[in-house]
Amino acid sequence: MxxxxxxxxxxxxxxxxxxxxxxxxxxxxxxxxxxxxxxxxxxxxxxxxxxxxxxxxxxxxxxxxxxxxxxxxxxxxxxxxxxxxxxxxxxxxxxxxxxxxxxxxxxxxxxxxxxxxxxxxxxxxxxxxxxxxxxxxxxxxxxxxxxxxxxxxxxxxxxxxxxxxxxxxxxxxxxxxxxxxxxxxxxxxxxxxxxxxxxxxxxxxxxxxxxxxxxxxxxxxxxxxxxxxxxxGGRATRVRIDTPDAAEAARVLTGLGLADVRVGDDVSATLEGHAPEKVNAALVGEGVAVRGFAVVRPSLEDVFVGLTGEGFDVDG
CATH class of the missing domain: 3.40.50.300 (P-loop containing nucleotide triphosphate hydrolases)
Structure with a gap:
């Protein structure tokens, strides 16, 4: 043709x-x-x-x-x-x-x-x-x-x-x-x-x-x-917690079944279908001092890097 x-x-x-x-x-x-x-x-x-x-x-x-x-x-x-x-x-x-x-x-x-x-x-x-x-x-x-x-x-x-x-x-x-x-x-x-x-x-x-x-x-x-x-949607949504009780927060997140729990400047994990408000409530209920709680959805840059392992201009 x-x-x-x-x-x-x-x-x-x-x-x-x-x-x-x-x-x-x-x-x-x-x-x-x-x-x-x-x-x-x-x-x-x-x-x-x-x-x-x-x-x-x-x-x-x-x-x-x-x-x-x-x-x-x-x-x-x-x-x-x-x-x-x-x-x-x-x-x-x-x-x-x-x-x-x-x-x-x-x-x-x-x-x-x-x-x-x-x-x-x-x-x-x-x-x-x-x-x-x-x-x-x-x-x-x-x-x-x-x-x-x-x-x-x-x-x-x-x-x-x-x-x-x-x-x-x-x-x-x-x-x-x-x-x-x-x-x-x-x-x-x-x-x-x-x-x-x-x-x-x-x-x-x-x-x-x-x-x-x-x-x-x-x-x-x-x-x-x-x-x-x-x-x-091909990449998981994560939650980031700003807290002075990092080890305790990581323990609570792991106990809830959240995946890929990481401890650094903050504590983060993949939500794995959990409602973020319930995760926050569980942290507070366990006595974790939560100074900041953010849901981080994947950007197009995240998608590209995940597909190709490379990055390119984000804002010119």
């Missing part, structure tokens, strides 16, 4: 489906290795992995910018020719004319799209600028835009037509905290309006705050995918 053609029996609720998608470059380097990915419609899907893990190569295959060596992929359950007019994309950073205004740059983007009706160009450009919060800066030269404004203009270019799927490659890369917050809020707004958003990133914290689903890549291979809750 031609790459980009609909995959047989692909779920109608999926915006992206890949089956065995593989890319080998000359010299035998495998950039993406037999990727089986399912992105639900309506999700904000984080495509997560360190730099060089195959994220951008995967996106380029999805969009038909490079040909896969093996495997199949489908966007919106359609052939690529049918799907691409419904897909907006930002790949490897925005590129605009610095001496033109934001609006003028979008006019050139729109004119280059053979499927865009010229008669509605002004209206669509205005709507795209308004959607990303740049209406007031429409006449400002691009060279005077902040990094956050530049990323928002790039997203506006991807939204010049009605889009069912938006693919963003590292949309917060290089942004300061304010710009990062702007893009994060924009992605959530776009998703709330019904567009599926596929976001690649190497920043764990960004994916954790922005996404409903995620997939984790490592050296071209998929190591996990699912909802954010299911990914975190």
């Amino acid at each position: 031609e790459a980009g053609a609909p995959i047989g029996a692909s779920p109608p609720s999926a915006a992206i489906v890949t089956s065995g998608l593989t890319k080998r470059f000359r010299g035998g380097q495998v950039a993406v290795d037999a990727l089986d990915l399912t992105v639900p419609r309506g999700s904000v899907f984080g495509f997560l992995g360190p730099n060089g893990s195959g994220k951008t190569t995967t996106i380029r295959m999805l969009l038909g910018l490079v040909a896969p060596t093996e495997g199949e992929c489908s966007l919106l359950g359609l052939s690529r020719a049918e799907a691409l007019p419904r897909v907006g994309a930002l790949v490897e950073g925005p590129a605009f004319y610095p001496y033109l205004s934001g609006e003028a740059n979008l006019r050139r983007f729109d004119a280059a799209d053979p499927t865009a009706p010229a008669g509605t160009a002004r209206q669509r450009i205005g709507q795209a600028l308004d959607r990303v919060g740049l209406s007031a800066a429409a006449g400002k030269r691009y060279r005077n835009y902040s990094l956050g404004m530049r990323q928002r203009l790039a997203i506006a270019a991807a939204l010049l037509g009605p889009r069912e799927l938006l693919i963003l490659d590292e949309p917060t890369n290089g942004l300061d905290p304010q710009g990062t917050r702007e893009v994060r809020a924009l992605v959530k707004e776009i998703a709330a309006a019904g567009t599926t958003v596929f976001v690649s990133s190497h920043l764990l914290a960004e994916v954790e705050q922005m996404c409903t689903h995620a997939a984790i890549m490592r050296t071209g291979q998929l190591v996990a995918q699912g909802t954010m809750a299911s990914l975190s």
Whole structure:
């Protein structure tokens, strides 16, 4: 089957489906290795992995910018020719004319799209600028835009037509905290309006705050995918107790049946299904002086390290 053609029996609720998608470059380097990915419609899907893990190569295959060596992929359950007019994309950073205004740059983007009706160009450009919060800066030269404004203009270019799927490659890369917050809020707004958003990133914290689903890549291979809750659910929730009675607290936790009891600066253990309030009550009932009691749920970083034994940027 031609790459980009609909995959047989692909779920109608999926915006992206890949089956065995593989890319080998000359010299035998495998950039993406037999990727089986399912992105639900309506999700904000984080495509997560360190730099060089195959994220951008995967996106380029999805969009038909490079040909896969093996495997199949489908966007919106359609052939690529049918799907691409419904897909907006930002790949490897925005590129605009610095001496033109934001609006003028979008006019050139729109004119280059053979499927865009010229008669509605002004209206669509205005709507795209308004959607990303740049209406007031429409006449400002691009060279005077902040990094956050530049990323928002790039997203506006991807939204010049009605889009069912938006693919963003590292949309917060290089942004300061304010710009990062702007893009994060924009992605959530776009998703709330019904567009599926596929976001690649190497920043764990960004994916954790922005996404409903995620997939984790490592050296071209998929190591996990699912909802954010299911990914975190694979690792146990722990309890941490700040107490001067560490030995006694450890004894009580062990007696309750909590696992992996550890004594250090504090006392911690895996809850193993115990209600934290009952654990706290048992400690107090046994005369343990509890100065602090915290339930620690696994983060996406914990999940990644547990799956791969490695870490990467948490907050850039």
